[in-house]
Amino acid sequence: xxxxxxxxxxxxxxxxxxxxxxxxxxxxxxxxxxxxxxxxxxxxxxxxxxxxxxxxxxxxxxxxxxxxxxxxxxxxxxxxxxxxxxxxxxxxxxxxxxxxxxxxxxxxxxxxxxxxxxxxxxxxxxxxxxxxxxxxxx
Amino acid sequence: xxxxxxxxxxxxxxxxxxxxxxxxxxxxxxxxxxxxxxxxxxxxxxxxxxxxxxxxxxxxxxxxxxxxxxxxxxxxxxxxxxxxxxxxxxxxxxxxxxxxxxxxxxxxxxxxxxxxxxxxxxxxxxxxxxxxxxxxxxx
Numbered sequence: 001x002x003x004x005x006x007x008x009x010x011x012x013x014x015x016x017x018x019x020x021x022x023x024x025x026x027x028x029x030x031x032x033x034x035x036x037x038x039x040x041x042x043x044x045x046x047x048x049x050x051x052x053x054x055x056x057x058x059x060x061x062x063x064x065x066x067x068x069x070x071x072x073x074x075x076x077x078x079x080x081x082x083x084x085x086x087x088x089x090x091x092x093x094x095x096x097x098x099x100x101x102x103x104x105x106x107x108x109x110x111x112x113x114x115x116x117x118x119x120x121x122x123x124x125x126x127x128x129x130x131x132x133x134x135x136x137x138x
Numbered sequence: 139x140x141x142x143x144x145x146x147x148x149x150x151x152x153x154x155x156x157x158x159x160x161x162x163x164x165x166x167x168x169x170x171x172x173x174x175x176x177x178x179x180x181x182x183x184x185x186x187x188x189x190x191x192x193x194x195x196x197x198x199x200x201x202x203x204x205x206x207x208x209x210x211x212x213x214x215x216x217x218x219x220x221x222x223x224x225x226x227x228x229x230x231x232x233x234x235x236x237x238x239x240x241x242x243x244x245x246x247x248x249x250x251x252x253x254x255x256x257x258x259x260x261x262x263x264x265x266x267x268x269x270x271x272x273x274x275x276x277x
Binding site: 017018020021024025028038039041042043045046049050053097104105107108110111112114115 | 158160161162191192195199221222226227230232
């Protein structure tokens with residue numbers, strides 16, 4: 001089933017606009033490789049796009065690591081977005097639809113959460129932010 | 139930075155987005171369109187997103203902004219060719235694309251613009267340009 005498909009973890013630095021595009025492309029490749037449905041691929045790539053942009057704009061850049069995960073019953077794609085930026089002072093507020101400090105629509109973090117199966121944010125003031133998302137195949 | 143070409147068909151501008159746009163490319167398209175609308179006196183803009191795998195909040199906002207800008211410039215925007223998976227994702231993301239008209243494909247989008255143009259002109263359809271006489275009386 002995995003013949004010919006490289007499922008090793010992959011990393012992508014996020015330092016520019018073009019890197020956000022590269023993250024999208026990387027996530028799509030892996031999502032296709034683990035055979036997520038088209039809708040799930042689309043949701044995961046969209047969430048990754050939002051989170052990579054957050055890493056760039058709010059975190060001042062960072063990186064994304066894409067891993068294939070397996071819980072024994074099904075496979076999935078896990079992406080960790082990490083930056084060493086200022087951190088998120090009020091996470092509940094940041095997860096509210098429409099809240100933004102960056103002039104966007106305020107749907108990045110809250111919207112991305114709705115598009116994935118698992119969503120974890122670890123953040124500390126002055127130390128950066130780490131967002132881990134997972135989408136499982138059905 | 140890549141640029142998305144803007145084509146002119148009569149008084150309609152057609153944009154078919156064929157690349158995975160960076161945010162800068164999306165912003166450039168927004169500005170290019172505003173300029174071209176004025177330059178050719180366009181009455182409609184058709185944006186074909188058939189080739190787009192995803193529409194995230196940035197591109198969604200770009201589409202809404204283009205629709206608002208073109209409205210102010212007397213042109214109507216129709217977004218065509220959205221994939222079902224993209225539509226499902228957009229709704230879940232929380233993006234409503236307010237103010238954007240949509241059609242299934244380019245042909246229907248162009249018809250939609252033509253039809254709403256006729257509606258706007260209404261019974262004044264004979265009057266293509268303001269008559270010099272009218273301008274004088276209103277002055």
